[in-house]
Amino acid sequence: MIRTILFALLLLFLFDRCAQQVSPTGGKKDSIPPNLVESNPLNKTLNFKGKKVELFFDEYVVVDNINQKLVITPEADNPYSYKQNGMSVLLSFKNEFKDSTTFTLNFGDAIRDFAEKNPAKNLKIVFSTGSSLDSGRVYGTLKDMQTGRPLFDALVGLYNISDTLDITKQKPYYFSRTDSSGVFSIENIQTRAYKLIAIDDKNRNMLFNAKDERMGFLEESVTAGVDSVSYNISMFLSDNTPIKIQRTIPKVNNYSVVFNKPVERVNVTFMNKDTLPYLLEAGGSLKFFNVEPHPDSTLVKLTAIDSLGTSADFEQKIAFQQQRGKDRQRDAFSLTTLPEPNRPLENTFTYKLILNKPVRSLDDKNITLITDSLSHEPLSSFQWSWNANHNIATITAKSFAKDSIKWDIPKGTIVSVEGDTLPKTFLKHPVLNEEDYGIIKGRVVNPDTASNYIVELVDEQYKMVKVKEGTTYTFSQVPQGKYFLRVTVDRNRNHRWDTGDMSKNRQPEPILYLKDKIILKANFELNDINITINEKSK
The missing domain is CATH 2.60.40.1220 (Immunoglobulin-like)
Structure with a gap:
């Protein structure tokens, strides 16, 4: 009987342990940003005379580098301090704001939630120290000139017109950032003339870094609230810093x-x-x-x-360094080719050997083109030449191979000016089979006879696949795939695209894209893939 009672108690104990509820671990990550529920002053307040601005949120918040990220436009020489208090942030300014002016406080991502540090989105407060809000507006879209794609989070600024305007040192008077469609809208601005300039602003310092940031601009000034047009700006790289x-x-x-x-x-x-x-x-x-x-x-x-x-x-x-030992420490002598190894070649082809050092000697009798097990033709039997720096050899050759084309470069046949030799190198390419490729043909419609046209076929990553100059083109031996067609209007006929220069108020040469993507299948020919030049691009 005692054993039965003890066994029953043990079962109750174990059941009780199994039935205990435990709080779940982890959980869904909070991805919702804090929302502004109230502000003092209220957004779009008139006749504001205070020196404090307070924001109230729906959750606990933290302040992140607000002194760098908060942008006040028009730029106000008015120092401030801030105080974070749970679900609110208080800004205390030293002076009153300039009279009869509309101010915008744009916080960027300076205020985040406490838990996951999600930034508040589109957080800005607008108020006027006068009896009305400035109602001027400038809007439009940005796109990258080389790809035709919209640009997200680029800075579009209105600058005071000045002969000494330097966007590497001067911030815009008013600004906005583009959305995912490349659209911008600058609102509540004074109705007067401005210079409209857009920059990548990758580091978000509101200054232009010419080395790695794109920019775009309008040649003529814009007047907010008067010009009721949408401005389209193309962005491009233009490093106009002096060469040093x-x-x-x-x-x-x-x-x-x-x-x-x-x-x-x-x-x-x-x-x-x-x-x-x-x-x-x-x-x-x-x-x-x-x-x-x-x-x-x-x-x-x-x-x-x-x-x-x-x-x-x-x-x-x-002045070279003095040698301190018997042996020199040389950089490795290396070779690359165009086309790259394993890329298909026609039986008649142009080939480039590209060395990383100038070449002292090349033995063209012992470098051979192999077309089958018995046919070895020396490089000397083909036409070839050096570039000016003697490091690129361009070869025009013909092969009768059925399956593969091979170059045999024995050790010692190419010697650099430093005296080191290229190691034994064997290069192999399959013979191109026309049935594996397609053809694309078309023309430039409505061209300007004063300009040259550079037609490029680019892949989905905008890498150039084929190029042809003129108003008609035929791209043969194009691999099956999806492509874009773009045309550069080469206005100065120098056979390349020329970028712009804002210091000279000079726009880059236009680049136009065919709107529809080209889908090509193997052994197919697409005709009349035309692109039309509009009057503005001529």
Whole structure:
């Protein structure tokens, strides 16, 4: 009997333990931002004479770097302090606001919820110290010029018109940011003339960084509340900072002159009888190579030219480091090709061997094109030539291969100016099968005879696949896929797209996109894929 009672009590104990409720762990993450429920003054208050602004939210909030993120327009020289109190934030200003003026306090993402730090969205307060609110408005859309796509969260500003306007140092008088459709609207602004400028503002400091931020502008001034039009602005990269030598890197084997920005070309003039091999590397670095014999230093004159066509002249002394051992430490000698390895080739093709150093010698009798197990043709049997810096060999060749085209480059056949040799290299490409590809044909409609036209076929990542100049085009051997067609209006006929320069009030050359995406299937031909030039783009 006692054993039965003890067993029953044990079962009750275990059942009680199993039935206990435990609070669930984790839970859905709070992604809802704090909402403004009241403010003092109320939004759009008139005749405001106070020096305090208080915001009340529906949950506990924290303040994040408000001194940097809160933007007051028009810009007011009025210092303030802030106090965070649970579900409210109080701003106390030192002075009263300027009379008869409409002010906008835009908080950006400076106020966030306490739990998950979600920022309050579109948080701004508008009030007037006069008897009416300024009602001027400027609106429109932004798009990227190279892709035609709308830009999100770009800064669109209205600037006071001035001969000394410098957007790298001056913030806009009024501003707005674009939504996901690239749309902007600047409201409650004084009715007068402004300069309208848009910038990427990636670091959100409201200043233009020419090195990596896009910008766009209108040539003529705009008048808020008078011009009832939607402004369309195209954004582009335009680094108009002066070219400078940022630093030099002397080594035993080479000497690099590094510019502060990418340059398209550098003209080099040696000031004495000595000469040195050199080449311009990607990213704006001009490298000279140490070739014996040479003096302790070599004086050169450099003329660097950027993508805007701006040039700068420098005199530079090239002085290599002294060698401290028997062996030199060389950078690796490497090769790339165009087309890249494993890309299909036609039987008649143009090919480029691209070396990272100027070449001293190339044995074109021992570099061979292999078309089958028995056919080995030396490079010397084809037409080929060097570029000016002797690091790119362009080859025009013909093969009778059925399956693959191969280049055999034995060790020792290519030697750099530093004396090192390219290791044995074997390059292979399949022979292009026309049935695996398609054709796209079309023309430029309504062209301007004074301009040249650059027609590009680009993929879904906007990488250029094919290019043709003129008003008609045929793109053959195009892989199956989805594409866009864009046309650059080459107004100065220099065979490239030229960016704009706001300091000269010069817009970039227009780039137009075909509205519809092109879908191409293998072994198909698409005709009359035309793009029309409007009068404004001529």
